[in-house]
Amino acid sequence: MIESNLVEKVIRSALSRGGDFAEIFVEEKTTFSASLDDAIVEELSSGTARGAGIRVRYGDTTGFAHTADLSENGLLRAAQAASSLAQNSSKSRQIMALQERVFSPIDPLKNLPMTIAKDRKIELLKHLNDAARSAGSAIRQVGASYSDSLRRFLVANSDGVFVEEEQIRTRISISAIALGDTGMQGGYETVAMTKGFEIFQDLDIEQMALKAANRAILKLSARPAPSGQVPVVLNGLGGGVLFHEACGHGLEADHVLKESSVYAGKIGRSVASPLVTLLDDGTVTDQWGTFHHDDEGHISSKNTLIQDGVLVDYMWDQTQGDRTKRDSSGNGRRQSYAHLPMVRMTNTYLMPGESTPQEIIADTEYGIYVSQLGGGQVNTATGDFVFGMTEAYLIEDGRITAPLREANLIGNGPEVLANIDAVANDFSIVPGTCGKDGQSVPVGCGQPTLRIKAVTVGGTAGA
Amino acid sequence: MPDLIKIGQRIADMASGGEEIEAYAIWERETSIRVYNSEIESLTTSESSGIGIRVIRDKRVGISYAGTLEDDDLKRALEEARDNSRFASQDPFAGIAEPDGVDGPKLNLWSVDITNTPTENKISLALELEKVTLSKDRRIKSLNSSNYGDVSVESAIVNSKGIASYTQQTYCWLWAYALAMQDDETQTGFGLHASRDFAGIDLEYAAQEAAYKSTRMLGAKKPKSSNLIAVFEPDISSSFIGIISSTLSAEAVQKGRSIFSGRVGENVANSRLNLIDDPSDPRFFSSANYDDEGLASRQNLLIKNGSLKGYLYDSYTARKEGVAPTGSAIRGGIAGSCSPGPRAPYIEPGERSKEEIVSEITDGVLIQSVSGIHSGVNPVSGDFSVGAEGIRIHDGELKEPIKEFTIASNLQKMLLDIRSIGSDLTIRPSGAAGVTLAIGNINLSGS
Numbered sequence: 044m045i046e047s048n049l050v051e052k053v054i055r056s057a058l059s060r061g062g063d064f065a066e067i068f069v070e071e072k073t074t075f076s077a078s079l080d081d082a083i084v085e086e087l088s089s090g091t092a093r094g095a096g097i098r099v100r101y102g103d104t105t106g107f108a109h110t111a112d113l114s115e116n117g118l119l120r121a122a123q124a125a126s127s128l129a130q131n132s133s134k135s136r137q138i139m140a141l142q143e144r145v146f147s148p149i150d151p152l153k154n155l156p157m158t159i160a161k162d163r164k165i166e167l168l169k170h171l172n173d174a175a176r177s178a179g180s181a182i183r184q185v186g187a188s189y190s191d192s193l194r195r196f197l198v199a200n201s202d203g204v205f206v207e208e209e210q211i212r213t214r215i216s217i218s219a220i221a222l223g224d225t226g227m228q229g230g231y232e233t234v235a236m237t238k239g240f241e242i243f244q245d246l247d248i249e250q251m252a253l254k255a256a257n258r259a260i261l262k263l264s265a266r267p268a269p270s271g272q273v274p275v276v277l278n279g280l281g282g283g284v285l286f287h288e289a290c291g292h293g294l295e296a297d298h299v300l301k302e303s304s305v306y307a308g309k310i311g312r313s314v315a316s317p318l319v320t321l322l323d324d325g326t327v328t329d330q331w332g333t334f335h336h337d338d339e340g341h342i343s344s345k346n347t348l349i350q351d352g353v354l355v356d357y358m359w360d361q362t363q364g365d366r367t368k369r370d371s372s373g374n375g376r377r378q379s380y381a382h383l384p385m386v387r388m389t390n391t392y393l394m395p396g397e398s399t400p401q402e403i404i405a406d407t408e409y410g411i412y413v414s415q416l417g418g419g420q421v422n423t424a425t426g427d428f429v430f431g432m433t434e435a436y437l438i439e440d441g442r443i444t445a446p447l448r449e450a451n452l453i454g455n456g457p458e459v460l461a462n463i464d465a466v467a468n469d470f471s472i473v474p475g476t477c478g479k480d481g482q483s484v485p486v487g488c489g490q491p492t493l494r495i496k497a498v499t500v501g502g503t504a505g506a
Numbered sequence: 507m508p509d510l511i512k513i514g515q516r517i518a519d520m521a522s523g524g525e526e527i528e529a530y531a532i533w534e535r536e537t538s539i540r541v542y543n544s545e546i547e548s549l550t551t552s553e554s555s556g557i558g559i560r561v562i563r564d565k566r567v568g569i570s571y572a573g574t575l576e577d578d579d580l581k582r583a584l585e586e587a588r589d590n591s592r593f594a595s596q597d598p599f600a601g602i603a604e605p606d607g608v609d610g611p612k613l614n615l616w617s618v619d620i621t622n623t624p625t626e627n628k629i630s631l632a633l634e635l636e637k638v639t640l641s642k643d644r645r646i647k648s649l650n651s652s653n654y655g656d657v658s659v660e661s662a663i664v665n666s667k668g669i670a671s672y673t674q675q676t677y678c679w680l681w682a683y684a685l686a687m688q689d690d691e692t693q694t695g696f697g698l699h700a701s702r703d704f705a706g707i708d709l710e711y712a713a714q715e716a717a718y719k720s721t722r723m724l725g726a727k728k729p730k731s732s733n734l735i736a737v738f739e740p741d742i743s744s745s746f747i748g749i750i751s752s753t754l755s756a757e758a759v760q761k762g763r764s765i766f767s768g769r770v771g772e773n774v775a776n777s778r779l780n781l782i783d784d785p786s787d788p789r790f791f792s793s794a795n796y797d798d799e800g801l802a803s804r805q806n807l808l809i810k811n812g813s814l815k816g817y818l819y820d821s822y823t824a825r826k827e828g829v830a831p832t833g834s835a836i837r838g839g840i841a842g843s844c845s846p847g848p849r850a851p852y853i854e855p856g857e858r859s860k861e862e863i864v865s866e867i868t869d870g871v872l873i874q875s876v877s878g879i880h881s882g883v884n885p886v887s888g889d890f891s892v893g894a895e896g897i898r899i900h901d902g903e904l905k906e907p908i909k910e911f912t913i914a915s916n917l918q919k920m921l922l923d924i925r926s927i928g929s930d931l932t933i934r935p936s937g938a939a940g941v942t943l944a945i946g947n948i949n950l951s952g953s
Binding site for chain 1: 542545546547548549550551552553554555556567568569570571572573574579583586589590591592593594595597625647648650685692693694728731761762763765840841842843877878880881882884886887888889891892893909910911912913914915916949950951952953
């Protein structure tokens, strides 16, 4: 993307006033998206953004500047801006020789999104629309969207790291709205992977559309969700976001080191039911939160966070790792060159157990079966979280019965983890977008079917 | 600083016969400072720019963007937008905005003191905020961070139908995220103050808010489930008002995705309720002279005395329905398209204070914070279920703090169940303004 000697020159310039660490991150991202609504292909949008972010750290202070001007002058100007705070710093450091460039190219077998004709992408949307409408006359509205991106970046730093990486992501989603006597209800499905257009070789578009449409139709007959504390069985396809929210964020080292996490100081202690083993894993093939190198040039890895209920480790980026003299765990990520990297999850999942999903349901006298969760939110300092159920059913006498209307679940991360009393042997990972400090990154959330003894459900019917 | 109108005009002028072109050019400069434990954690400075191009050819829309304003990138983006248009469906209503003769409000939303103030002064302010917040209450143990940010934005929208609008705006803000502790319990609180100019920043306000919010829930318990009256503080009602107003977007209505579709003239709310969207009101941080298609900002009355008056239109939805646009186009960044929505919504304030409203309630809850509002509100069905914290109200008095519960109802029902509207109109930096609202028939779900 830029020449090695210029990379080195920029790092030198960034450290010219002193500092412990300097980094240059150059990124080019090309995106394409198309949406269909009401049977009309509304618009196609595409474009490219490129630029560089330069940071200089001395002690616990980071100076950061970014620019879209990738000329030598533009980069050196940004390097000087990033180092402005280091003006009175007496410290200075030697720059490690840049290692031989590590290049993570796209698998040549993968289909670069921009080599695929636009009308093939549009066809997918029309196919989704037709399939969803075939589910029944109750389906009144269908929206579908397709997007892909090619992200290339170069990251090099004063420790000698020098990495170039390419990432392709493809996403398709559908929303169907059904109308009935009780009003309108929606159903939604998304498939998203770190992969090119070949994602559609294995994806049954029709099934995906029908799933969303049938979910909307089914909800027309849904009854209000109960309110109060009830046992909740989370289906493997629906619930990964619970662990992302309920404990993932609290295990990010930046929160931990500021003691604004309920998990601070608990390494080696029991923080969950012994049935819980939780991992964060940036290496799972093709998942939404997968990459070769993180945005600081560290190779992605598979990290155990909780083993059999005991807290083993947190997630680390370069900054938090340096502060405690340990290595990054490959969790340093950034939305773009215009953002500072910080500790972020990749694919976070709970390991399967031994029961079958059927056994768990049969063993539940009364409760809620959740097969799809919506977005959520957590306060890492208190562990309190909330997230929405977008597809849920009542469990009565060990059987799944009536569909329920949407409602939020509310709880506390550590309490929920301790209250998991059954874990099944199935497993799936679903894609999501994680927001933190105003930055969004793609992540995966996974889990087997499991049961939580009691969660507060915010429905409108009595418990 | 580049001449955005000139750049936009050059692109718009490239429209060939029968083609419509709209260019949206933006340039911004920002500062962001984060302080922790009396040290600067990070300082970010940057300038960035970009362009979004919308082309309509043969009644088909194509969009493209570039993250620079360099000539080659602009030309490439225009060609890309033209190519994209070939694959879109033909839509007889596709088009860009046409001048509608309405004059913009001529607000001055730019302050030079944001760029003129030395960075050191901004850093000092963030450091001072941390110190002052810590001094407010001995239970405040630390601040997760104390922050200062500012942005100066210039943008131009120029199109081939004769629209050439230019906007410049500045904002700065100061915010603290405090952690309070008592026994083994930790609570957090967020305090924010924002201003168009550096001199207008109120540090005391942000510190006080963070201190109050982080300590007020200490010792809070989970309440028992019940059905009661909920009083929303202005901070909370502003989110509720924002959601209600967004369901009045003509796009949602025309696509049958709004609970208010086809209901103009119906009584949809308490008869004392007036809902207005007014981006020409300079008190709002979202105010601007023009909307995101270049049409003048203006006041729109949405609900009058409880009766639905109309919806919010951009040029496309207006054309589709044969009505005039309301200057309500909102663009999703340079890569996005426009759709209509509320830009500065508020409920006209009533006559009584929050205290008076609370004093009339026998059994209720004062809601001070909500979470999961995006996952918990369904704009299509109107179902509403969010996590909440607050203070229990018994016999007209504020009693014990409560947390870890949800409140649920339905948007339409809530508008009809409004019991009182407070006099305390509060403008929030997020866009919508809030006012104390008492709403009956709320399902509180706890233990």
